[in-house]
Amino acid sequence: MEYKFITPCALGTEGLLSKELSLMGVDKVAAENGSVSFAGDDFTCAMVNIGSRLAARVLIELAEFTAADFDSLYDKVKRIPFEDFIGKDDAFPVTGYSISSALHSVPGCQKIIKKAIVDRLSGVYKISWFKETGAAVTVRFSAQKDRFRIMIDTTGVSLHKRGYRAHYGAAPIKETLAAAMCNLARIFPDTLLYDPFCGSGTVLIEAAMMAQNRAPGLKRNFAAENYGFMDKNAFKYARSKALEQIILSPDFHAYGYDIDPECIKLTVENAKKAGVDHLITAQVGDVKDLALPNERLKVITNPPYGERLLDIAAARKLYKTLGQVAPPQKGRGIFAISPDDDFEKEYGAPANKKRKLYNGTIQCFLYMYF
Numbered sequence: 001m002e003y004k005f006i007t008p009c010a011l012g013t014e015g016l017l018s019k020e021l022s023l024m025g026v027d028k029v030a031a032e033n034g035s036v037s038f039a040g041d042d043f044t045c046a047m048v049n050i051g052s053r054l055a056a057r058v059l060i061e062l063a064e065f066t067a068a069d070f071d072s073l074y075d076k077v078k079r080i081p082f083e084d085f086i087g088k089d090d091a092f093p094v095t096g097y098s099i100s101s102a103l104h105s106v107p108g109c110q111k112i113i114k115k116a117i118v119d120r121l122s123g124v125y126k127i128s129w130f131k132e133t134g135a136a137v138t139v140r141f142s143a144q145k146d147r148f149r150i151m152i153d154t155t156g157v158s159l160h161k162r163g164y165r166a167h168y169g170a171a172p173i174k175e176t177l178a179a180a181m182c183n184l185a186r187i188f189p190d191t192l193l194y195d196p197f198c199g200s201g202t203v204l205i206e207a208a209m210m211a212q213n214r215a216p217g218l219k220r221n222f223a224a225e226n227y228g229f230m231d232k233n234a235f236k237y238a239r240s241k242a243l244e245q246i247i248l249s250p251d252f253h254a255y256g257y258d259i260d261p262e263c264i265k266l267t268v269e270n271a272k273k274a275g276v277d278h279l280i281t282a283q284v285g286d287v288k289d290l291a292l293p294n295e296r297l298k299v300i301t302n303p304p305y306g307e308r309l310l311d312i313a314a315a316r317k318l319y320k321t322l323g324q325v326a327p328p329q330k331g332r333g334i335f336a337i338s339p340d341d342d343f344e345k346e347y348g349a350p351a352n353k354k355r356k357l358y359n360g361t362i363q364c365f366l367y368m369y370f
């Protein structure tokens, strides 16, 4: 069966995600604001869940319509053939959001959508009480300016959770954002990488997985694996295809440093869990002591933000130090993410390119020097 899929992603990464999906061979890729849509079947669904580094989740769109009152919402949801997706014993939680819409109450929308699904399925299955003891087929809705989308979540736990993070260090960056930074910096199987503020190692690990062409979702499961309507072999097949594509020992190597020994412990633990520890060396170190070799290399880093970890003046001092120990030079790419408009001034050079990215709700720039 061919579906229309919606993949939400971080604002600013829609173009990168579209390119990633096109490179996977996916059809009808179209970027929207905060998401990308595409077409495909059960295998496409499994492949994108397992293989996308930038998508937050993969949703099947069941319907899109306008509704400005609850009667209209109920009627339009009840017309959707939910029996094709939700079995008699399945659970079907409903969750979503509403922005700038007449139906602004999320619990109100949830209640009406749930009632419409129950009434639809009662008619089909000839039962009035749903045990909901089977697989949880999560129904997601979005409402924006009265335009509703009704979708089925195939992912479950958000895709930024790759399954390698043992614990969270101080202010870890989301895996999907670290992947976007690495994507913009361009990682190759022979890249030499440095992160002088590595924290729990997210940038190093995402880059190492990219260098290995290792799909990020190989270490986790997905909600749709339990869905009755999904081809059971789709995920098995997509996993085996992804495993075949791994370059086990690329020439890539990444060096990570952090002033906090606990962070280095986490980096080592996480890299092991991700299966890329042979590609990463992590050591306690102060950025002021960073000594980069005179070779082709990349520095991709997420220095402390004034708002969250240190005061702004202390963070700016670190940008200055970074500029002293890792100034731009031929053959060296520097990629630093920061919400601070004064980053370039403190670092000591204007960036060749800046790219707006969001770290959660914080607007940042990736400052790129190459």
Ligand SMILES: C[S@@+](CC[C@H](N)C(=O)[O-])C[C@H]1O[C@@H](n2cnc3c(N)ncnc32)[C@H](O)[C@@H]1O
Pocket: 169, 170, 171, 172, 173, 174, 196, 197, 198, 199, 200, 201, 202, 203, 257, 258, 259, 260, 263, 285, 286, 287, 288, 302, 303, 304, 305, 318
């Ligand atoms: C924003 S966090 C990086 C988070 C990391 N990207 C992750 O995903 O876990 C910044 C890191 O810089 C480290 N740090 C602060 N001052 C430092 C210094 N002088 N030298 C090296 N690391 C430092 C902090 O310990 C913190 O882990």
